[in-house]
Amino acid sequence: MNKIIYTPKGFQLSALHCGLKVNEQKDLAVILSDRPCQVAAGFTTNKVKAAPVIYDQKIVNSGKKVRAVTINAGNANACTGNAGMVHTQQVAEGASKLFDGVADEVLVLSTGVIGVPLPVEKIFAGLKKVEFSDSADSWHSAAKAIMTTDTKPKIVSLQSKNGYSITGIAKGAGMICPTMATMLSVICTDASLSDELLSKVSEVWGESFNRIVVDGDMSTNDTVLLLANGAAEFKADIDSDFYSLFTDVCVQLAKKIVADGEGATKLVKVNINGAKNKEDAETIARSIATSPLCKTAFYGADPNWGRIICAAGYANAYFSPEQASLFLKKDDDFIKLFEYGQGSDYSEKDAVALMENKEWEILLDLNLGSSNYWLWTCDLSHDYVTINGHYRT
Amino acid sequence: MNKIIYTPKGFQLSALHCGLKVNEQKDLAVILSDRPCQVAAGFTTNKVKAAPVIYDQKIVNSGKKVRAVTINAGNANACTGNAGMVHTQQVAEGASKLFDGVADEVLVLSTGVIGVPLPVEKIFAGLKKVEFSDSADSWHSAAKAIMTTDTKPKIVSLQSKNGYSITGIAKGAGMICPTMATMLSVICTDASLSDELLSKVSEVWGESFNRIVVDGDMSTNDTVLLLANGAAEFKADIDSDFYSLFTDVCVQLAKKIVADGEGATKLVKVNINGAKNKEDAETIARSIATSPLCKTAFYGADPNWGRIICAAGYANAYFSPEQASLFLKKDDDFIKLFEYGQGSDYSEKDAVALMENKEWEILLDLNLGSSNYWLWTCDLSHDYVTINGHYRT
Numbered sequence: 069m070n071k072i073i074y075t076p077k078g079f080q081l082s083a084l085h086c087g088l089k090v091n092e093q094k095d096l097a098v099i100l101s102d103r104p105c106q107v108a109a110g111f112t113t114n115k116v117k118a119a120p121v122i123y124d125q126k127i128v129n130s131g132k133k134v135r136a137v138t139i140n141a142g143n144a145n146a147c148t149g150n151a152g153m154v155h156t157q158q159v160a161e162g163a164s165k166l167f168d169g170v171a172d173e174v175l176v177l178s179t180g181v182i183g184v185p186l187p188v189e190k191i192f193a194g195l196k197k198v199e200f201s202d203s204a205d206s207w208h209s210a211a212k213a214i215m216t217t218d219t220k221p222k223i224v225s226l227q228s229k230n231g232y233s234i235t236g237i238a239k240g241a242g243m244i245c246p247t248m249a250t251m252l253s254v255i256c257t258d259a260s261l262s263d264e265l266l267s268k269v270s271e272v273w274g275e276s277f278n279r280i281v282v283d284g285d286m287s288t289n290d291t292v293l294l295l296a297n298g299a300a301e302f303k304a305d306i307d308s309d310f311y312s313l314f315t316d317v318c319v320q321l322a323k324k325i326v327a328d329g330e331g332a333t334k335l336v337k338v339n340i341n342g343a344k345n346k347e348d349a350e351t352i353a354r355s356i357a358t359s360p361l362c363k364t365a366f367y368g369a370d371p372n373w374g375r376i377i378c379a380a381g382y383a384n385a386y387f388s389p390e391q392a393s394l395f396l397k398k399d400d401d402f403i404k405l406f407e408y409g410q411g412s413d414y415s416e417k418d419a420v421a422l423m424e425n426k427e428w429e430i431l432l433d434l435n436l437g438s439s440n441y442w443l444w445t446c447d448l449s450h451d452y453v454t455i456n457g458h459y460r461t
Numbered sequence: 462m463n464k465i466i467y468t469p470k471g472f473q474l475s476a477l478h479c480g481l482k483v484n485e486q487k488d489l490a491v492i493l494s495d496r497p498c499q500v501a502a503g504f505t506t507n508k509v510k511a512a513p514v515i516y517d518q519k520i521v522n523s524g525k526k527v528r529a530v531t532i533n534a535g536n537a538n539a540c541t542g543n544a545g546m547v548h549t550q551q552v553a554e555g556a557s558k559l560f561d562g563v564a565d566e567v568l569v570l571s572t573g574v575i576g577v578p579l580p581v582e583k584i585f586a587g588l589k590k591v592e593f594s595d596s597a598d599s600w601h602s603a604a605k606a607i608m609t610t611d612t613k614p615k616i617v618s619l620q621s622k623n624g625y626s627i628t629g630i631a632k633g634a635g636m637i638c639p640t641m642a643t644m645l646s647v648i649c650t651d652a653s654l655s656d657e658l659l660s661k662v663s664e665v666w667g668e669s670f671n672r673i674v675v676d677g678d679m680s681t682n683d684t685v686l687l688l689a690n691g692a693a694e695f696k697a698d699i700d701s702d703f704y705s706l707f708t709d710v711c712v713q714l715a716k717k718i719v720a721d722g723e724g725a726t727k728l729v730k731v732n733i734n735g736a737k738n739k740e741d742a743e744t745i746a747r748s749i750a751t752s753p754l755c756k757t758a759f760y761g762a763d764p765n766w767g768r769i770i771c772a773a774g775y776a777n778a779y780f781s782p783e784q785a786s787l788f789l790k791k792d793d794d795f796i797k798l799f800e801y802g803q804g805s806d807y808s809e810k811d812a813v814a815l816m817e818n819k820e821w822e823i824l825l826d827l828n829l830g831s832s833n834y835w836l837w838t839c840d841l842s843h844d845y846v847t848i849n850g851h852y853r854t
Contacts, residue, residue, distance in 0.1 A: 116774030116782045147767060147782065149803035182767035183804040283753040285768075286775040360676040360753065360841070361849055368850030374540060374575035375678075381509030382679040389509045389540065410542040411576040448753070450846050456754055457761030457842075 073204035074225045074233035076258035078102040078299030081206040083213035086194025088142030088180065088187065094213035096194045097139045099254060100167060104133035105295040106261055107175070110273040112290035119145050119152030120176040121289060123160070127172050137254055137293060138163045139177040139214045140191060141239070146182040146288040155186040162188075162195045177252050177291055179216055179239065211237040214252060217455060222324040224317045228309055232259035232300035238321040240290075241282065241330045251277065253292045253321055255314070260298030262305040269294060269314060276318035279443040281357040282329035283452070292318075326444045327427075331451030336366050337429040339397075339442040344434075348385035349441035355383035356430065356445075363448035371396065371419035373405040376430060386436055397429040398422050466597035466618045467626035469651035471495040471692030474599040476606035479587025481535025481573065481580065487606035489587045490532045492647060493560060497526035498688040499654055500568070503666040505683035512538050512545030513569040514682060516553070520565050530647055530686060531556045532570040532607045533584060534632070539575040539681040548579040555581075555588045570645050570684055572609055572632065604630040607645060610848060615717040617710045621702050625652035625693035631714040633683075634675065634723045644670065646685045646714055648707070653691030655698040662687060662707060669711035672836040674750040675722035676845070685711075719837045720820075724844030729759050730822040732790075732835040737827075741778035742834035748776035749823065749838075756841035764789065764812035766798040769823060779829055790822040791815050 082098045089095040109128045111121050127134065138159055145152050156178075160171040167173075178186065200206075211221035218241050225235040240251030261269070277292055294314070304310035327335045338357045343349035356362050359379040365372040373394055380387050394406035396419055403419050404412045422428055475491045482488040502521045504514050520527065531552055538545050549571075553564040560566075571579065593599075604614035611634050618628040633644030654662070670685055687707070697703035720728045731750045736742035749755050752772040758765040766787055773780050787799035789812055796812050797805045815821055 114771065114774040115780050116770055147770060147799070147803050149801065182771075183799075285752055285754045285772065288767075288771055288774065359678055360845070361678045364846050364849035367846065370850070374681075377509055377540060378507065378575075378681055379678065381507040381681065387508050406540070406576075408542065410540050448846060449850075450843050452753070453757050453760065453841060453843050453846060456757035457763070 072225065073207050073223060074227040074235055075202055075204055075207065076233045076235055076256045076299070078258055078297045079256050080200035080202045081210045082198040082200045083206070083209035084194055084197055087190040088140055094209060095140060095142045096191060097210040097213040098163060098166065098195070098198055099137045099210065099256065099295070100200055101135055101295060101297040103297050103299065104135060105297045106266055107134055108266055108269045108294040110270060110277065110292040112287055114286050114288050116147065116288045118178060118289040119148065119156045120178045121291060123153065123156045124175045124291065127175060132172060134175055134295065135167055135169050135173040136163050137175045137177060137295065139252060139254065141214050141216050142180040143178060143184055143186050144180045144182045144289050145178040145186040148183065148185050151185050155188045158188050159191055162192050166195065166198060175293060177254070179214065179252055179289055182288065207235060207237065214239040217241040217330055218328055220328050222321055222328070224320040224324070226313050226317055228313055230302045230309065232257060232302045234313055234317050236317050236321050238325055240325040241328055251287060251290045251325060253277065254295065255293065255317060256295045258297055258300035259302045259304045259310055261296050261310065262303060265304055265306050265310060268306065269311065272315050272318050275315055276322040280322045280326040281354065281443060281445040282326060282332070283358070323444060326446050329446035330455045331449040332446030333449055334366055334447045335427045336445050336447065337442055338445055339429055339431045339440070340434065341431065341440045342434040342436055343439040343441070344386045344437040346439045346441055349439050351385040352380045352383045352387060352432070353441050353443050355379045357443055360448055363445065366423065367447035367449045369420050369423035371405060371416065371423060373411060376432070377406060380432060387434060388436065391435040393433045393435065395431040396422050397431050398425055402431070466600050466616060467620040467628055468595055468597055468600065469626045469628055469649045469692070471651055471690045472649045473593035473595045474603045475591040475593050476599070476602035477587055477590055480583040481533055487602060488533060488535045489584060490603040490606040491556060491559065491588070491591055492530045492603065492649065492688070493593055494528055494688060494690040496690050496692065497528060498690045499659055500527055501659055501662045501687040503663060503670065503685040505680055507679050507681050509540065509681045511571060511682040512541065512549045513571045514684060516546065516549045517568045517684065520568060525565060527568055527688065528560055528562050528566040529556050530568045530570060530688065532645060532647065534607050534609050535573040536571060536577055536579050537573045537575045537682050538571040538579040541576065541578050544578050548581045551581050552584055555585050559588065559591060568686060570647070572607065572645050572682055575681065600628060600630065607632040610634040610723055611721055613721050615714055615721070617713040617717070619706050619710055621706055623695045623702065625650060625695045627706055627710050629710050629714050631718055633718040634721055644680060644683045644718060646670065647688065648686065648710060649688045651690055651693035652695045652697045652703055654689050654703065655696060658697055658699050658703060661699065662704065665708050665711050668708055669715040673715045673719040674747065674836060674838040675719060675725070676751070716837060719839050722839035723848045724842040725839030726842055727759055727840045728820040729838050729840065730835055731838055732822055732824045732833070733827065734824065734833045735827040735829055736832040736834070737779045737830040739832045739834055742832050744778040745773045745776045745780060745825070746834050746836050748772045750836055753841055756838065759816065760840035760842045762813050762816035764798060764809065764816060766804060769825070770799060773825060780827060781829065784828040786826045786828065788824040789815050790824050791818055795824070
């Protein structure tokens with residue numbers, strides 16, 4: 069975890085236990101800006117959307133500025149019927165009283181079990197206990213409060229030479245479904261953004277949060293928010309360092325999510341080169357990254373290249389095994405496993421040793437064109453089955 | 462397992478150990494017909510195809526009749542370069558000597574580890590030891606010889622009142638990739654088929670072998686063959702009972718494969734009703750049937766309907782949670798889990814008890830149209846990870 073947290077000016081946080089998690093664990097975080105924030109957001113594309121996602125989308129699409137975000141863990145407020153929207157609105161109203169504002173200046177994020185009505189009374193009681201702070205510790209507390217099956221809080225913080233900073237928190241142990249494992253991230257900056265830049269930053273999701281795979285499932289609640297309050301009095305435009313710093317923050321947060329994937333023991337970059345087009349490269353990368361046979365082989369440090377070639381072969385994309393080469397990579401070391409339609413003459417022992425590392429890369433060169441795509445995945449372990457086989461009991 | 466095996470006339474079998482498996486286990490089966498057979502076949506659509514698949518496809522597409530099939534377990538002869546085709550041809554030639562025929566009257570099937578050259582000398586030595594029999598026992602021996610990670614041999618046998626029979630063997634512990642888990646099936650009948658019927662029987666794969674999911678991976682070697690030798694002197698046409706009997710054999714064999722899926726403890730039918738069109742129904746069924754979160758919940762007997770609704774929601778198909786209803790079914794019992802966008806008022810205890818059975822059904826009614834699709838899947842257990850995490854060691 070990053071030790072140094074740059075605290076963007078004008079933001080305060082509070083994290084506390086309101087009763088959604090057991091054992092007095094913190095389960096509610098509120099982020100408040102002392103002035104209105106520009107917002108960029110990304111939401112799940114699942115046709116089943118939790119009430120807070122629908123609520124937030126409406127506000128973000130209206131172009132309104134916001135002052136605060138509430139995030140609760142322990143209840144996703146998804147598939148809760150009409151009550152879901154009513155409860156979301158109530159939470160927003162409750163939080164708006166913290167700054168004498170109105171409900172639609174508040175975005176609401178929820179994560180946790182689905183299908184259970186949100187216990188709004190607990191959240192109201194929690195909001196009454198809020199104590200804001202702008203300290204680095206308050207960021208750590210908020211990152212902890214939003215955890216569910218995560219084993220580690222996730223914070224990334226970077227500072228620009230232009231005097232502003234970008235600090236984000238995230239939770240998620242997979243791009244995964246309605247149980248306690250939804251991906252959420254809130255990233256705050258005290259820069260302000262030009263209109264052009266604001267409309268462009270959403271492209272960063274495609275380079276970061278959309279490039280991670282735990283199990284291929286997609287949540288009802290996935291949400292990423294950027295809040296920019298301008299308190300640092302730096303206006304970032306398209307040519308400034310903001311886009312690249314922000315990308316860096318999102319990439320690092322995304323990587324932390326997959327590294328902490330449910331049951332994950334390894335972080336594997338799946339890198340496809342030489343595809344006819346980018347769509348093909350992505351299709352093949354996702355086929356490998358979601359294959360249970362590939363993922364169990366990663367777990368077992370088994371250089372079973374046949375499974376990788378096979379997963380590439382059944383992806384709906386141009387692929388010719390006779391033209392492809394497959395490598396394992398770790399830093400500057402690489403081992404060629406496969407070439408010209410058959411296995412290469414490699415050392416099994418060396419390949420196993422490389423795969424026993426916590427982080428390494430698969431490089432598949434299709435030799436069909438010049439497009440490429442990469443993403444991160446994790447292995448499929450016994451613990452994944454344990455965590456998800458009896459999740460609610 | 463079916464106790465009664467009807468032995469189609471004119472077919473003889475032999476099964477023996479030639480040295481591809483350890484511990485003297487049988488690993489080579491040969492099926493020989495006393496006269497030429499019509500052939501219908503289905504092959505993997507993976508772009509990576511094992512040499513015997515390419516070889517067999519050529520013969521089947523030529524419309525030639527065949528006399529024999531060899532099946533070896535323990536080596537898939539996939540991704541073995543030019544040697545793969547040479548070895549396949551050599552095995553066919555070796556087997557053709559058993560009936561004084563020629564190589565292209567022999568189809569060759571292989572299953573097992575990929576990337577390792579086929580030890581043809583072992584297979585030649587095995588072919589010299591062949592002793593044919595038309596007994597029911599010889600069918601059981603052949604079904605055992607072709608097993609890899611299967612825990613049970615798979616035979617289905619049905620007899621028609623028209624005096625012919627259909628008997629099939631299959632192996633496979635998943636629609637799964639190049640390791641010891643490819644799906645193979647050979648079905649023999651002593652009926653002969655009209656040209657119209659022969660061209661139509663391939664449609665049966667779509668109703669049987671293509672409706673099973675273990676892990677969503679697709680093998681380099683998957684092959685299904687129907688051999689019809691006409692020895693029973695019944696010519697089946699499109700209006701006869703053949704199509705329905707044959708469908709029954711294939712469906713039963715397919716069901717045996719998924720019930721014996723790697724690590725599987727449960728057989729779950731995923732049944733989608735009320736879709737806008739059949740493609741949508743199939744897309745949603747496959748999304749649920751391959752979701753690791755759904756499959757681990759099946760394993761844990763956790764009626765976590767949110768995961769099922771969620772997997773339906775991210776499938777690329779028309780789906781509206783507000784209109785859908787979701788049921789668990791076992792024989793005539795059913796439990797409604799979800800309706801009108803939210804959970805129903807069901808007994809958690811009853812739902813868990815139903816899911817603890819070895820075989821049950823998920824029925825998702827989309828209420829959007831009149832199309833439907835079903836398939837079978839199994840659960841994702843600790844044993845799946847154990848079997849596949851260290852497969853080759």
